[in-house]
Amino acid sequence: MNLHWMRGLGRRLWQVAGGLFLAQLLLALAGAPPGLRDWLNGVACYPRATPRYMVVLSGGGIPSGSSLIRAYYAAQFGRGLTDTTFVVAMPADQDPEHSSVGRFRDELVLRGIPASRVLMETHGRNTYQQAGNIRQLLGAAALREPIVVVTSGFHVRRAMLCFRKQGFERVAGLDAASIAAEAYPGWFAYLRYKFWGNLISDITIIRELSAIVGYKLCGLA
DSSP, rough: OHHHHHEEEHHHHHHHHHHHHHHHHHHHHHHHHHHHHHHTTTTOOOSOOOOEEEEEEOOOSOOOHHHHHHHHHHHHHHHTTTTEEEEOOOOSOOOOOGHHHHHHHHHHHHTTTGGGGEEOOOOOOHHHHHHHHHHHOOOOGGSSEEEEEEOOOOTTTHHHHHHHHOOOOOEEEEOOOOOHHHHHSOTTIIIIIHHHHHHHHHHHHHHHHHHHHHHHHHHHO
């Protein structure tokens, strides 16, 4: 009896997994709904006021694609802002000056941001902890100042929720998105590139939605 029940359960699980896989393939052909993408990317929360603080969240070590893209966007947006303080957030177990977080700061300096205006947060192991540590680093007065959080696509929404949870009142988000080649790659490019890009994006979207639900349930966002 138990063996029969387990076999039936196994078949159902395979059917569900197969159905989800097929649905993901179909979704990759069409792409995720634009409204969902815009919501996760914080399109409606693009910075409109001049930020007093700009926080650049790490996406990996240096060099890595995600972190370098975030550094690029932060420097491009903040290069002409003379009163903006930058904070790079990346965990470091060793001396920050000789680890990725120090190289992260150096990337901003190479792109025109004065080193004297860049602070480092090196203890947070997730977005919520980073937001809390940055609150302590900047002080209570910073909670009322405009702040921009720079991070990769689909993570913007969760990052903003974490900073608002920590008491920051004027939080905007800047999506550090990669840009596709501008030249026409040919008619077959959709199957060669776009389909697989959509498939990766779908996985990232599912991960972020799951993370947002988890953060909400744990009171972190």
